[in-house]
Amino acid sequence: MTKKTLSLAVPVYYEQEVILQFLKETKEVLDSLDVDYEYIFVDDGSKDNTVQILTEASKTNERIKIVVLSYNHGKAFAATAAFTYASGDYILYMDPDLQDPPKEIPRFLETIEKGYDLVWGIRKEKKDSFINRLYSKIFWGTLNKYTGLEIPKGIAVMRMFTKSFAQNLLAYKETNRFVEGLFMKVGMNYTTIEIDQRERFAGTTKFNFKKKMQLAFDAIFDFSELPLKFAVRLGFLFILGGIFSLILLAIEKIFFIEYQTGWTSTISLIIIGIGLQLFFLGIVSLYIGRIYRESKNRPLFSVKEYINIHKDKQ
Ligand code: UDP
């Protein structure tokens, strides 16, 4: 039987401190396995020495293939580019910061060879600050509740999938790109395995709290129409409230109970009403913005340079 091939799909962005260690640790594990492997590094517009270090390493190691994007597209797009150029039977999606340990790679291989299309890594315990853990909990909880995606709890970046899974995934061309949601949409036959997590080997996180909130927000808007439904429901509630208050006023008038005067209540209602309308208009606009972006049908990424790679794909 011919050897299976494995592609490591790795987005990199300002990772000069970790990249060599990543190559070293993964090589140790991969060389001991019965697979043919390649690295697909996608540089997402780093301005440090990440690309130079990788290029240098690729001169003595033809397994190292590099796609340099022309500017910072965001991780979802860098990952999509990596999946596009990965040619292996199996693809392992991994960050280079060594939070997900390479020693787990054999277990991913063993599991996928049982016939799954996707094997998700699940963190046993996240080595992360309290606030980040709290964020993760709220983020994934809310997302699953309102999008019906049922993303497994505690997922890590590290996951392995088959070529046919990748082809299905790449058929999703949307520009509003929440990758974990797309993985779930593709569905197919998946399982999870628990893996250890470590601290970032070096360098700093690229996702501050604000960026993470933005991601959560995008995910909800990309995978759910809940905000729109919420607007409709609240609007309906206000109509009911209005009718109810009209009836009350009519009763007051008919029975000559002391009649309400003054403008405070009127003004407050007007202000609340205008506020609500703007709020809902805002929600609708957010969806329109997304439709606009989608309708331009732009390519998902643009490549500045290919190193060690044939560029007949995409
Ligand atoms: N990354 C990227 N483009 C970006 C931001 C991040 O390709 O705009 C990559 C980065 O190189 C890293 C991965 O995404 O490999 C995860 O980032 P990080 O480890 O900083 O996030 P955290 O693990 O703290 O959530």
Ligand code: MG
């Ligand atoms: Mg990380």
